[in-house]
Amino acid sequence: MKPSQRINLALSRVPAWPLYIVGGLVPFWYLYLGLTGGLGVEPIEALEHRLGELALQGLIAGLAVTPLRNMTGVNLVKFRRAIGLVTFYFVTCHLLVWLVLDVQILSQIWADILKRPYITIGMIGFVLLIPLAVTSNNWSIRKLGPLKWRRLHQLGYAAAILGAVHWVMxxxxxxxEPLVYLGIVVLLLAMRVPKAVKRAVA
Amino acid sequence: ASLGARKTSYGSGLEPNTFEEITSYNNFYEFGVGKDDPAQNAGAMQTSPWSVVIDGMVDRPGTYSMDQILEGQTLEERIYRFRCVEAWSMVIPWVGFELADLLDRVGVQSGARYVAFETAVIPEVMPGVRRRVLDFPYVEGLRLDEAMHPLTIMATGIYDEPIPNQNGAPMRLVVPWKYGFKSIKSIVRITLTDSEPPTSWNKANAREYGFYSNVNPTVDHPRWSQATERRIGGGLFAARQETLMFNGYENEVAGLYEGMDLSVNY
Structure with missing residues (x-):
């Protein structure tokens, strides 16, 4: 048996549900740290940045599943829904910290979204992820059909780019560091190009 | 070691941040871009002996040791507001002396109109320098009248203790009505000149950082509002507070900029 097959066999016994629990608790862990001095003397900014970074790491993890399978044979597809949903949850927490703890002032929030390009870009990234989160269930896949569903979920590519650019800006x-993240996102997307070209030609 | 600084009335009524807050949350990009990087990395910098080159349009140019600079100088404690361009702020009990005193000692020549400052570059102990976060050495500048203003000080201490490395040991500038990055740290050169000197953040991004960089709630940074600020130390639920014109020193310094359009000279 190839090593990748052995890994896949081992993974087949690992359920995906613990990811929801661990992922769900992580923001609360940071919140706890923030309340008890574990995030330094400026916990709002630290919390906001940690959650943003986690979200970007989640996007990257989700994008890495397919290239990993193509290159090594290791198949993490069964975890991808959990990765995606937990990532959406991190993005939402990041946004909430920004809204509630950081900016605080309602009129300024709207002005910031319109006036500050890096915030506009981050918001567009978040909005693009909403339909993905909503359709991350078996019923939606059946309803949409696999082709349409897959096309819809390619919005994740754009969201990952926007998220990374948001940080660079x-x-x-x-x-x-932000440039490295952007580089990884671009690389993971570029690895999909040859196959897409082949599909288009065929 | 207590510095024995003379108390003053500057900042009476302001509640200073704690020593821990002031010394654990810093921007000092030579030591890394994270707020805790300076506190973690700056300890490796040797600040004694230290000397400062004072040159350009002065009567007595030369290399001055810190001992020479501090000789006969009365240190004062001044509690100043400190407002970062990133929209956070602190209140800091600096210990230092007026820059004007130092400039008077070296004799400013009549043609001088600006003062340029330069921070030490020690790549072996400064990871941020190796990573070229900015075009180092870090340089800053003031108009001569700003430099001679009685609010402008050279700080060598905080809370009556020698200033920690992450805050700019052994000597840094403090210009309380300007954004914090103007208050250049760990100074090794002071040059009197007749033309506006280059400044690091202006070189890095002129659209965002002007030469003056006075605290001004009505002129936004292109990427964020400057109308409000968050005082460090309030915890997770700290409310923002309104930023004051010239960081609250309007009465003292507004006259320096009479007739200037502050949205152009930002």
């Missing part, structure tokens, strides 16, 4: 000076 917000950085001051020349910062490596």
């Amino acid at each position: 917000l950085a001051k000076g020349f910062q490596i």
